[in-house]
Amino acid sequence: MIIKNKLIFGWALLLLCTFSCKEDLIEMNINPNGASPESANPNLVLSTVLTEAGKTVLNLGYQDIAGVMQHTQKDGWSGSHNSYDWNRSNSWSGYYAILRNNQFVYDRAVELDQELHQGVTLVIRGMMFGLITDLWGDAPYSQALKGAEGTPEATFPSFDTQEEIYRGILGELETANQLLSQPKGSYNSSIEGADVYFGGNPEKWRKMANSLKLRFYMRLSEKLPDFAKQGIETILADPGTYPIITSTGDDATMSFNTESEASSWPKNTKFDVDASNYRRLKMCQTLVEAMRVNNDPRLGVWANPVEIPLVVDASLPAGTDVIQDGKRYLSPDVLESRNVALEDISQNPDYVGIPPGIAGSQVYNLSPDANQASFNPHVSWLNDRYREPNGPLLKARLITATEVNFILAEAALKGWAVGGTAEEYYNKAIQASFTTWGISGQVENYLQQESVKFDGTLKQLMEQKWVSSWTAAAEAWFDYRRTGYPELEAGPYTIRSVLPVRFYYMVEERNLNGANSEEAMNRLETTNFSEVDGANSAWSKPWVIQGTGKPW
Structure with missing residues (x-):
């Protein structure tokens, strides 16, 4: 009996130790400094969403797309920049990573009834999905960001059409406009510490939402002119409901205020021992000569x-x-x-x-x-300021008063009701650009030149918009595709004789999500310049420019 009791006691002790060790191990595996997804403050993730989105937009407009749009050229390791030799290397995985984090912030904001956070994340969602469809064409949208659900549709999402994506993000930006319509003090949450764009100001976020709507309506102006006209006129007819960015003080920008490599101006020389990345990026003759002929003082700011x-x-x-x-x-x-x-x-x-x-x-x-x-x-060479990790002019520019005024000038040129003439908005756009680059005192002399005075043509308007898109060349590329301006010619040693109009769908997406990728590729319009690649070519036209005869 004594032996039996000893055995029972031993087993009990062993079980007790086992369960106790399990509990201790579980507790040891909890990171005391980490944030649980179920209880995390959305601001912890929002700051990353905003900084990564800002860097993504800047890298597009300051690197290879600046080469496509002939703002810059490289004189070393230049294939992707000067010649469009992308070799299907442009991946959207980074864009969707930002969107996944953004979705987490939105979902937490819904749980916590934080309308300010909901509005902000819808603005970022609209901007990032807009970039994806601008760059690639059809893409996962309605079924995207649902991988955690584990369903086949979530794991292998279908590609929404480009039209569906544009219409979808315009609807989400409308919702954002409503969510962001309250005074700052009326919200039950704050983003002041996380907001690297506007310091937590909901009114400026609201202006960004409506300005992005103007951008995307104009993007659709060739394919859906009546829809675009109605959308832009609705916004301009009711500034109380639809405030927009009209002055540089409201620009959606992100500064680089630190000297860490991850959060400083890209390709600066502080973290590049031999300055090779800065040295290889030079001014392009096309931009230089377009500015020299107009005695444009911005050239000295940039070069x-x-x-x-x-x-x-x-x-x-x-x-x-x-x-x-x-x-x-x-x-x-x-x-x-x-x-x-x-x-x-x-x-x-x-x-x-x-x-x-x-x-x-x-x-x-x-x-x-x-x-x-x-x-x-x-x-x-580029101006010495681009050697630095930060500075007052070194900003990611997401959407600005310059761009908005050029959009309104184009709308007025089309005869749409936007409350001003094309010339008035054209002048305001250039004035905003000069203010942005710290030379506002020189704009009047510039505008008085006969070669700069507005001549009533879309060609001149888009050429000035192209010049003003320095470090934000992606917008110039999207404008070029739908208008054909500026009239750029591919160089003699580019891999095609005309400029590309989209990114290739990347190999990994085609391998993992083959059926849906194939369906999307079949909706592209092949051209004489895409035959070598097949449908999935940087010279195949996405829906937004199919049938327009643009840009070539």
């Missing part, structure tokens, strides 16, 4: 003057190639000996851009640096 201008002088002795008084003097026979034609170099004394899509961009304009180290002293 450095050429360090050593070229001077070809037939009166010089044969074989002359000398740097003197800060200039490089050459006799014509030196060019001939190098098989370089006079028209293939630039003798601009102030700013020199690299022509788009040329071979040997690293040695353009007789650069002595032929090894892609990008130390060319005979072309203009």
Whole structure:
């Protein structure tokens, strides 16, 4: 009996220890510094959503799309930037990662009845899904962000049509406008500490929502002109219900206020020991010449003057190639000996851009640096401010008064009722751009030039909008697709003879979600320039420009 009792006691002790250890292990696996999804403050995630969204928009407009739209060219490792050699490498996974985090904030806000957070996340949702469909075309939308449900539809979502996505986000932005209509003090929550765009101001978020609606209505103006006209006129007819961004103080921007690599201006030299990323990005000749002809002072804000201008002088002795008084003097026979034609170099004394899509961009304009180290002293480098990790002008610009006024100028040009003339909005747009770049005092002289005065054409309007989209070139690309302006020509060594109009669907999506990807690709319009790739080409037209004859 004693032995039996000892056995029972032993088993009880063992079970007690086992359960106790399990509890201890479970407790040990709880991160005391982590946030539980069931109880997390939405602001902990919202700040990441906003910063990642801001960086994504900036990287689009400051990197390869700036190459497509001929704001910049690279003179080293230039294939994707100068020649559109994307090789199906552009992935939307980062966009959907932002949207998943954004959805978490929205869902928590619904649970907590936080209308301010709901409105803000709907604005971000509209902007990010808008970018996805702008860049790729049809995409997962209505069934996206539901992977946790584990259903086949959630795991392998269908691709909504581009029209469905545009209409959907316009509806969500309308809901955001309503949710953001209260004074700041009326909300039961605050985003002040997390909001890197507006410091927690719901009125500015509301203006962003309605300004994005203007953007997307104009995006649809060729395909659904009546729908776009009604949408824009409704907003302009009732500014009390639909406030929009009209001054630079309301611009949706994100500053870079720290010196950490993750939250500073991209490709700056503080975290790049040999400054190679900064050095390889140079001004493009197309933008430089468009600005030089109009004596545009913004060029000096964005670019450095050429360090050593070229001077070809037939009166010089044969074989002359000398740097003197800060200039490089050459006799014509030196060019001939190098098989370089006079028209293939630039003798601009102030700013020199690299022509788009040329071979040997690293040695353009007789650069002595032929090894892609990008130390060319005979072309203009970006302004020194772009070496820095932050600064007053170094901002991600998501949507601005400049863009909004150009949209309204275009709407007025179409004859739509927007409360002003095309010329008035055109001038306001340029004034806003000059204010943005810190040279507002020079705008009147600029506008008085005959070459700048509004001539009533869409061509001039879109060219000025293109110039003003510096560091935000993605919007210029989307405008170019639907209008054909500015009239850009692909360079001689680009992989197609015209500019691309979309991103390829990436290989991983086609492998994982093959049937839905295939269906979406079949809805693209193949062109003479996409035949080599098949339907999934950067030169196949998405719905928004199908049948428009634009841009080529």
